[in-house]
Amino acid sequence: MSQAVRIETRGAPLARPVTRKISWAWLGLAPFFLFAILFLLWPSSSLIIGGFQDPTGNFTLKNISDLFTPSILNSYGLSIQISAVTAIAGALFGFLLAYAAILGGLPRWIRTALMTLCGVASNFAGVPLAFAFIATLGRTGFLTAFLRNTFGFDPYQVGFNLYNFWGLALTYMYFQFPLMVLIMAPALDGLKHEWREASENLGANSWQYWRYIALPILLPSLLGAMILLFGNAFGAYATAYALTGGTLNLITISIGQQIAGNVLYNPNLGYALALGMIVIMAVCIGGYTWLQSRTARWLR
Amino acid sequence: MKKTNFWAWLWIVLGAVYFFLPLYGTLDFSLREQRGILSLLAYQNVLNDPHFRNSFAFSATMAAATIVIGLLLIVPTAYWVHLRLPQARPIVEFITLLPFVVPAIVLVFGFIRIYSGPPLALTNSAETTNILLMFGYIVVALPYTYRSVDAGLRAIDVRTLTEAAQSLGAGWFTVLFRIIFPNLRVALLSSAFLTFAIVVGEFTLANLLNRPAFGPYMVLLGQDRAYEPAALSIMSFALTWAAIGLIQWFSRGAQGQGQLAGTR
Secondary structure, three states, rough: OOHHHHHHHHOOHHHOHHHHHHHHHHHHOHHHHHHHHHHHHHHHHHHHOOOOOOOOOOOHHHHHHHHHOOOHHHHHHHHHHHHHHHHHHHHHOOOOOHHHHOOOOOHHHHHHHHHHHHHHHOOOOOOOHHHHHHHHHHHHHHHHHHHHHHHHHOOHHHHHOOOOOHHHHHHHHHHHHHHHHHHHHHHHOOHHHHHHHHHHHHHOOOHHHHHHHHHHHHHHHHHHHHHHHHHHOOOOOHHHHHHHHHOOHHHHHHHHHHHHOOOOOOOHHHHHHHHHHHHHHHHHHHHHHHHHHHHOOOOO | HHOOOOOOOHHHHHHHHHHHHHHHHHHHHOOOOOOOOOOOOHHHHHOOOHHHHHHHHHHHHHHHHHHHHHHHHHHHHHHHHHHOOOOHHHHHHHHHHHHHHHHHHHHHHHHHHHHOOOOHHHHHHHHHHHHHHHHHHOOOHHHHHHHHHHHHHHHHHHHHHHHHHHHOOOOOOHHHHHHHHOOOOHHHHHHHHHHHHHHHOOHHHHHOOOOOOHEEEEEEEHHHOOOHHHHHHHHHHHHHHHHHOOOOOOOOOOOOOOOOOOOO
């Protein structure tokens, strides 16, 4: 905002006639808006509209009501479950890690190393990540073989399977908790020493400090980060596809099958599937942005 | 050792195990193609595979095009918003957040709906599909690129630099390419490396648009080989590490540059 005010008061550009300035200035953004319309807004709005049309182009709500059939609800449910599980577990583990590195009294280099590793790990996703977990925890993977040969313990004998829900969740965790560390580190840095000292001077113990001061301040960024983690897993396609070969019926996998035409082909139902995803993602990102703006108040 | 210190160490060690164990496992696995001995056979097989070279070259070329066109589109836009149109900032920022709302799988679905028929049948030839794919990559990388460039512009005095250049007789082209771009080199290099890492490993867009990129090649190889995918995984990890390492090296000292991205 201060930028805007300063520009207004500087004067020089205002010397031109006002109407002409406005039209020319907006023209400078024309390439960007053209790009955004052609490759982002038009394609996604065409799916939203397509979700409300029948194959001949007439308005209908049938596709939307068809979303509430068991198999499609299962798809959404599975995606929501895996996103929620990895968001909560990732947030918990990521928070503890960030807390340990920043406020745990460890040497400074631990923190630097952790941030670098998390930067790498949160970007190491998709097909290579799936391969890494297959090589490590697959039926003949390194860790599976090690456990079997050394301890006579076969994880696959006791119900573990990398290619089902929990295996995929374990794989998603590899990019989930580092993301949490990266988001929480600035928020934990924002906890001022003075607050703790002030609360101790007033006789608060450690639990009271956390319950009444630190946690309320951190809560918006904690929740915001969890929402972001949720969306992060919800939109994932490549990792799940490469790991399970499309056998796990996630919503992204279903949409991929619709595009490839491998299922009973009803494009308009496919558009409605995509519409459902857009709605869920929009709620996530909207919630995240709102919580972020609440956090910003304390992080000065 | 204090009690808090013990718990802190415990979580750090657990995190390190989660991070390094799959990497070590993959590395070990990738070296065992020949029974009984450690060898680089899997790596040799991958590197000698013409499909590997072709698909990697294709993706690297796409990444270069994405970086150049993307920056030519985004830097002037962000610059213009800073200098002349601060009132457009909320709209532009909203658009740059949209790729989070529209995941790659949904985006490519929309592309196919719009561009597989008239009036703009881009998917009918390989060349135009490549162009579509490149713009798709620009969309996927848009949030990170825009933020990086925006942070870079905040750190320099855009107005003074522009006015100084103009009073010395520079035109808009000179201002942009000889003043603004060089002053943003840290931000530009960061976003370039990040874009490169995203595009080279990308699977969703390339696969569903049927282009012979590196991501789909990896999945194909994963379906009928055991050790080569592990070798590929180690190689792409090295690539990610190099990209992120270079970003952190270039932007050392800059605050709050924790970049997060990727194609899940």
